[in-house]
Amino acid sequence: MLFNSYVFILVFLPIVLFAWWATRGRPRLRLATLTAASYFFYGYWDWRFTALMAASTAVDFYCGLGMGRHPSARGRYLAASLVTNLGVLAVFKYLGFFGRSVNALVAALGTEPVFPELHIILPVGISFYTFQSMSYSIDVYRSKVEPTTDPLLFAAYVSMFPQLVAGPIVRFTDVEAQLANLPQRPSAPHLEAGFRLFAFGLFKKLWIADTIATWIDPQLSNPMSLDLFSGWWCALGYTAQLYFDFSAYSDMAVGLGLLLGLRLPQNFDSPYVSASISEFWRRWHITLSSWLRDYLYIPLGGNRHGRTRTLLNLTVTMFLGGLWHGANWTFVVWGLFHGLLLVVGALLPKSIVQLVPRVARVGITFLCVVLGWVIFRASDLAEAWLWLRAMSGANGAAAAFGHGRAVPLLIVMSLIGCWLVPNMWQLRAPRSRFVAVGLAFLFFACILRLGEPSPFLYFQF
Amino acid sequence: MAPDSFPVQEDAAVARRNLVVFLAVTLVLGASTIATNVVVNPFGKYPWRVLPPVIETARTEKSAALSATAPKPQALILGSSRTMKLAPSDIREQTGLTTYNASVHSARAEDLLAFYRLAERLDGPPLKLLVIGLDVEAAHNTVQPDARLLNNKRLLAELADQDIERSSLAAFGEDLGWPTLRASISSLRVSPADRWAESSQTTFNSAGFVTYGRDEKLKSENIFNLPKRIASSKQEYVARFRGFDQLDAVRLGRLEALFEAASSRGTRVVVFLTPLHPELLAHLQATNLVARLNDLRNWLHTFCATKKIVAYDATDPNRFGADLHGFFDGAHADRNNMRKLSHVLLELDGCAL
Numbered sequence: 001m002l003f004n005s006y007v008f009i010l011v012f013l014p015i016v017l018f019a020w021w022a023t024r025g026r027p028r029l030r031l032a033t034l035t036a037a038s039y040f041f042y043g044y045w046d047w048r049f050t051a052l053m054a055a056s057t058a059v060d061f062y063c064g065l066g067m068g069r070h071p072s073a074r075g076r077y078l079a080a081s082l083v084t085n086l087g088v089l090a091v092f093k094y095l096g097f098f099g100r101s102v103n104a105l106v107a108a109l110g111t112e113p114v115f116p117e118l119h120i121i122l123p124v125g126i127s128f129y130t131f132q133s134m135s136y137s138i139d140v141y142r143s144k145v146e147p148t149t150d151p152l153l154f155a156a157y158v159s160m161f162p163q164l165v166a167g168p169i170v171r172f173t174d175v176e177a178q179l180a181n182l183p184q185r186p187s188a189p190h191l192e193a194g195f196r197l198f199a200f201g202l203f204k205k206l207w208i209a210d211t212i213a214t215w216i217d218p219q220l221s222n223p224m225s226l227d228l229f230s231g232w233w234c235a236l237g238y239t240a241q242l243y244f245d246f247s248a249y250s251d252m253a254v255g256l257g258l259l260l261g262l263r264l265p266q267n268f269d270s271p272y273v274s275a276s277i278s279e280f281w282r283r284w285h286i287t288l289s290s291w292l293r294d295y296l297y298i299p300l301g302g303n304r305h306g307r308t309r310t311l312l313n314l315t316v317t318m319f320l321g322g323l324w325h326g327a328n329w330t331f332v333v334w335g336l337f338h339g340l341l342l343v344v345g346a347l348l349p350k351s352i353v354q355l356v357p358r359v360a361r362v363g364i365t366f367l368c369v370v371l372g373w374v375i376f377r378a379s380d381l382a383e384a385w386l387w388l389r390a391m392s393g394a395n396g397a398a399a400a401f402g403h404g405r406a407v408p409l410l411i412v413m414s415l416i417g418c419w420l421v422p423n424m425w426q427l428r429a430p431r432s433r434f435v436a437v438g439l440a441f442l443f444f445a446c447i448l449r450l451g452e453p454s455p456f457l458y459f460q461f
Numbered sequence: 462m463a464p465d466s467f468p469v470q471e472d473a474a475v476a477r478r479n480l481v482v483f484l485a486v487t488l489v490l491g492a493s494t495i496a497t498n499v500v501v502n503p504f505g506k507y508p509w510r511v512l513p514p515v516i517e518t519a520r521t522e523k524s525a526a527l528s529a530t531a532p533k534p535q536a537l538i539l540g541s542s543r544t545m546k547l548a549p550s551d552i553r554e555q556t557g558l559t560t561y562n563a564s565v566h567s568a569r570a571e572d573l574l575a576f577y578r579l580a581e582r583l584d585g586p587p588l589k590l591l592v593i594g595l596d597v598e599a600a601h602n603t604v605q606p607d608a609r610l611l612n613n614k615r616l617l618a619e620l621a622d623q624d625i626e627r628s629s630l631a632a633f634g635e636d637l638g639w640p641t642l643r644a645s646i647s648s649l650r651v652s653p654a655d656r657w658a659e660s661s662q663t664t665f666n667s668a669g670f671v672t673y674g675r676d677e678k679l680k681s682e683n684i685f686n687l688p689k690r691i692a693s694s695k696q697e698y699v700a701r702f703r704g705f706d707q708l709d710a711v712r713l714g715r716l717e718a719l720f721e722a723a724s725s726r727g728t729r730v731v732v733f734l735t736p737l738h739p740e741l742l743a744h745l746q747a748t749n750l751v752a753r754l755n756d757l758r759n760w761l762h763t764f765c766a767t768k769k770i771v772a773y774d775a776t777d778p779n780r781f782g783a784d785l786h787g788f789f790d791g792a793h794a795d796r797n798n799m800r801k802l803s804h805v806l807l808e809l810d811g812c813a814l
Contacts, residue, residue, distance in 0.1 A: 006637070010634075187473070188476040188477035188480055189473055195483055196483075214700075218747075218749075221706065222747055225747045431479075433478060435479070436478075436479040436482040437482060440482070440483045440485075440490065441486070443487055444487055447491065447637055448637070448638060448642060451635065451640065
């Protein structure tokens, strides 16, 4: 189910909010309500995959219990959890990619394909909930979290519909206390803030991200036609689209959490004002970055084993971070590209970096990020190469974009918005009723566009 | 660690007031929009008609007219508005068959199938000739079935096996959507005196042939501005091909069902890819049109052999010697051009794609 759909806004959400607050004296029933609603939300897309999420939840719950009851066997329980979660990811997300890659390799060597062609449906949000579930097992193993004995609470944690399919990736420690002590009555400030974040998020998605998409998608459907200007406008347009699309989802997720009286972590902190790639990753998809740092980079050794090992760890982390986004060589190359940028950033002496004005460093970082998004957006490496070639001017600069001056102007305005407008979660709550009226008009402008639902870009991951 | 601060209004009373204002205004806007759209009823969704339609309602008119046709026509023309100028009288002149033109605006595969089945349901022998003007968009993979089809119970009944249905929520959502509100506003902006005149500009005769009253008058007076019309159709047609990244398998299945049913009844099936003015065609080269046209041609090839259908690619009107001034815009040829096309079509034997 999409947040930007009639069924979600007009039916699902009102029913869930009513059921949630109507049962406020009965915490078990409320957790059951939240879990059932979340499974319905997920199953609305394809009910068969609810079993996969339930299995993943059950395995991690029992592994957590096992680690608590049998401390000496913690390693085995952790291994069971990791093998299950990574196995699910391997089968549903990477097996087909692996087979295609091996077949392409052997075909290049003049041999018959060795793997049958697989058509496995990728369950929506699988990367998000498996990472969330795994973080619990690892935290229990590290004794950072007490294993929960409440299967309902754990099921509610894994499946919470506001952030289920595209994050933020929530740690058990973020919400355990909240789910164990649910708010007893709706708080007007939370509801008001929740609706505000949801409405702004919806606006960012439907009126900014989707509008930009209508400009750039036709161009990118034929990458051979790109030239210097259209290549750059598409790259800049996608840079804005991806930010507004993904941060919109995060705003809406946090807003929905507030409507339920739950606080979820923020996922964006003005990423395009970053003055280095490492700063970018502290501001973009924050919950994934911190997940990769805590559960991958640091266990690999982090920066504790000398410079060479640190650089290798950075590269490996970004390689796997890229692969997390999708089973495609474009994501692998994109991850390695960011790994390389982090390595270069780590090798540059700070004294020299500090000599460069911050505004120039922001510009250079932004340029690197834009080039990375080209690889990220392309459907394959050949398309990425065509696009980058066009941006270099190799295809000339004569082709018209087809939208007059409006496109460049609106893309530039969107990007200026990324740089200058504070994050939604930093905006102070409106005090005036006129602001509330304006927000209602903005929300209603979004409702008018719900007839053209488009999935969020990060659903594919 | 991810930041977890929130823009929460600390003053509960102010927050409560803002919340009430927000919800109340949203509800009022929603209720006003629904009320406007239901009363104006711009798409003919409800039985009442307070104002004349400002959108094309060919499905309503033609499905009613075809159902009442007696005796059953011997030939049927299917297609979109781009086929409406194929005159039944011209087909009759060439073949001697009584003909009905059941072309409707923005026809997709399901519209073609529904009208074919509706025609075959009439009392009488099977159709002898079926002429189908096929737009490549008839197999669009992202555009939903037309609301005007979904609102037409007579046509929808013909598609009971096609898993086409509209949920009540979707129907309700239409009344909250911008397309309906925009149509309502357009309807309300037309002055009462002009409304009926406006709605009478596009008319169909008893054989389903269209007359564009105002445009044909302008043409007869030699003051019709074709370049301007072509220019204004460019943007619309570029938009049509956005996201059209493959032919829709379900819609191809509907076309296949149509060919299968007609062939099995011994009906001669003549399919043509509808013409586009070369200027529009050139403008669309950078879109998905070229790739989807190739896909459709390849797909049609398979039926030429197996179902013995006749197929012709009329996308480039120069191919059948069309007069390039004989268009109403970039996609709608006039009767003379369609007559030239029908001469080519009815002499064909096999595929010319």
